[in-house]
Amino acid sequence: MLPAADERRLFEELQELLAATVEDLSTQEVRLDSSLKDDLGVDSLALLELVAAIEDKWQIQVPMEEAEQLGTVRQIITHLGTVTTPAGEAS
Template structure:
């Protein structure tokens, strides 16, 4: 899976979760500032990612994710293993 494919998938998932399918999401998009994702929504999103990509994401790793690009880099690294 390429980074572009991973990003397309996580962008689709966050749009679905937020109920905003027309939302423009880039790697620079801030989860909190641009998308208004609070800690509960972030936890729900991480669970969705874990299910969709079939991996476990430790809570301490989530703390470093502030943008869509952070999630992309993390998932690309984990999926490459």
């Protein structure tokens, strides 16, 4: 489990990334338990763009099979917490 400060930092960074990636989405609309598809309107193309942006920002690889299993903002944060160091760099 991530320390609260790390989870908050990842959440804020992910809010910005989602707002920059998904058309007509603001950071205020992104909640920790938001469903990517149902709440945020992330379709298959937006998911590809989001995965590419996550890979670029955190210098990690996210196989599409894994990406398709990440249905909420919280699930992405949990995944990032397992593959990044507290400094936010790839482990």
